[in-house]
Amino acid sequence: MSINTALLSGVSGLKANSSALASVSDNIQNANTVGYKRVRNDFTAMLIEQSHVSSYNAGGVRATQSAEIADQGSIQASSTSTHLAVSGDGMFVTRLKSDDATASDQYYFTRAGQFSPDEDGFLQNTAGYYLYGWPADESGAPDTVGSTNLGSLEPVQVTGIDGIAEATSNMSISANLDASEAVSTAATTYDLATNPGVSMASGAVTPDFQTTVQIYDSLGGTRTVAMSFLKSPTANEWFAEIHAVPASAMQATGLPDGLLASGTVAFTSDGQLDMANTTLPTSLSIGASDTPVTAPAVGWAASEGLSAQTINFDFAGANTTGGITQYESASELSKSSVDGVAFGVLAQIEVDDDGNVNALFTNGLSRPIYKLPLASFANPSGLITEAGGAYSASIDAGSVILAAANQNGSGLINSYSLEGSTVDLAEEFTNLIVVQRAYSASSKIITTADEMLNELIQLKR
Template sequence: MSINSALLAGVSGLTANSAALAAISQNIANVNTVGYKRSQGEFQTVVNSQSQGAGYSAGGVLATARHFTSQNGQLQRTSSATDLGIAGQGFFVVTEKAENLAPTDARLFTRAGAFRVDNLGYLKNTAGLYLQGWPVDANGNINTDPSDLGRLRTINVGSVGGTAEATTRIQLNANLKSSQAVSAEATDAAAIPPGANAYDPSTNSMAMWNPETGAGVKPDFEVTVPVSDSKGGQRTLALSFLKSTTPNQWFAEIRAVPAGDVLTGANLNNGQLKTGLVAFTQDGRLDVDAMTALGASALFADPANATLNFGASDGAAPAADGFNWAANLGIDDQSIAFDLTAAAGGLTQYDSASVVQATLTNGTAFGNLSEVKIDEKGFVTAIFDNGVTRQIAQVALATFPSPDSLTSVSGNAFRVSQGSGTFNLKQAGTGGAGLVGASQLEASTVDLSTEFTGLITTQRAYSASSKIITTADEMLAELISIKR
């Protein structure tokens, strides 16, 4: 009977609008939920098969939920460096536990990036889900794979200890006074035969100078440079200069201070590391060609490759002209390159006071972790109070062919479904994935004005469906009352 079908159509209307009301209620309740994606009840008509000449049978309406998962919310600035948002497409990969992940453990996807460091140092969001990323290996490389979740690891920033960085480069900006008076020791060294007090790097050197006893040769100018060893310990190198009787040439020595910091081979004494001549052009610049021509007599025969190579403390005994760090220091081998020809200055000889403009070195003493930064490419970087930075991991982003078809789960996260298609893991800013915004959170996509308008229309539609039922009921009552 058509009246019965009308009654059932009214019931389907009540059911469909109840589902629509539930979706609206869920949206309004999550208006301030980070990364929440709104849902909406959508209606489709249901038509029954009709028999010719038997009247019309109402089918009613059916409600289905549509999830606007691909709709992005506005990014809002926060004060926490571990709050993360995504500007563009993609989802953070998260897990329900941090350690001992097995292939069968669930991997979820979310845009709720309110991550905090837990008591074990892992990044965990407010739903208790742990952030996954590609770790940085011992060589500083990241091995990514677009389809292998097994390569991801829970990002841990609490396991990063202190660090140090050995010095590998020294840039010296200094001037030697060209009108410096030639010392008696340099004059004796030029005499034939050499005088009694002649400068000699083996027997009467600047490294032997003792101002209290007067032993050795007093340098005309000396520069001390602090360097860091492999453990972050502070060592000192001294560069001593003595003007020669030959114009535009200076005797030079590089030594360790104190001398006990190094073990030297033959031809080196009192902590010496390198001895030889330094030559300058007539306009005061370092004369690379002249030093090359001096060969073994030069401090560095190739100033462009001026390097000191320290052997490790436990290394074999140094050969002639070689040197190791002292055994009691217990430190690793080290190479330190000298930049004496820097465009900004370098080592010069002008007729002004001998002075050090600057000594620039890399390497740092031991430092502790001070903060963690995450850049737009998703690189998680530890910053230490000694200025050293170290990459820890890179946040992985997952994209889907149909993100609106992902299955919602508790914690404002999603699972892969048949309709969503398989995931693709990407680095931020590549292959359609968005950029990571640190100290930002994605706002809910709920628009209250839209939801309140939907409340009104849903309420009216529900009332109208109830009127269908009451009207059909009255018609049935009228039909029953025909026979009395």
């Protein structure tokens, strides 16, 4: 009977608009929720096939809801370095457990990037989801474009990171040696090849000019290196020694008195360094403390506990800026510089556009500790909506594809940022009015059908 189907159609309208009201309400309530994706209502007519007769049977309506996961929310600034937002299609990979997760614990995907360390230093967002990434090593994260191997990921932990130091590997010096310096008596008999103990390093010979430079060892400690110069009887030539202060820092089985290197420094007639006739080495290798050496090799003393180290010297050359020169002016050091840094502790964590989680140290060094993947799906609308702004995989969504940020169209990761909700309040309040009116209209269908049925029943008194 058509009146009965109209009654049932009105009921379906009440159900459909009630469901739509619930999703609109959620949208409004989450207008300020980080990473929230607006839920869209789709109404579908449940038409029943009609025969060519005068009676029409109502089919009603059905409402379905789907989150508009692919929509991009606005990127908003944050003052927290571990607050992250994605510009693009990718999503963060998370789980509800950190280091205690097992193979049976599910993976979830989210755009809610308000991550901060928990009591154990694992990054967790406000909904309780832990961020996962690839652990970094010296070679960097592997090429993962197109990978589906979620098992290679680990929870991102940003505390308990060891400090870091960097040994000196390059040293430069700018100095002038006085061309008018008189040749000393010691210079006439100076010969390290036959008498290595009579040296400037030992103090047996007084240098005409000496300067010291601070370098860094493999443990971030500072070491003093002295450079001593003695004018040679040969014109435009100086004897030179490089030695450690104190000498006890070096292995006793190496060169005596902490001597690291020796040779001559030659100059052209116009005071420029003559590298072709200079024999002082421009590179110095210092062996590790646990590796005994014999002269002429040198090594750190066993008590120092240091790694091997190579230092390259830059003395410049003719017609270059800086370096060592010989002019008729007082011998003096004008500038020296070394690389390497002293030991530093963790200062803060930052994430770059490529998803590298970098540990920044108080000495200015940085080190990548993780690389964040972004997950994407062929049909993101097919994902299953979970609590806390997260989604889980489904057959409809397709297989998960992992890619590093800024690769394969995965998107960029913005640090100090959060993605805003995609809800438009003006649109939602309009939908609220429409749903309310449609609900009222459906109720009128029911009351009207009820009155008509009542009239039918009253035919028989």
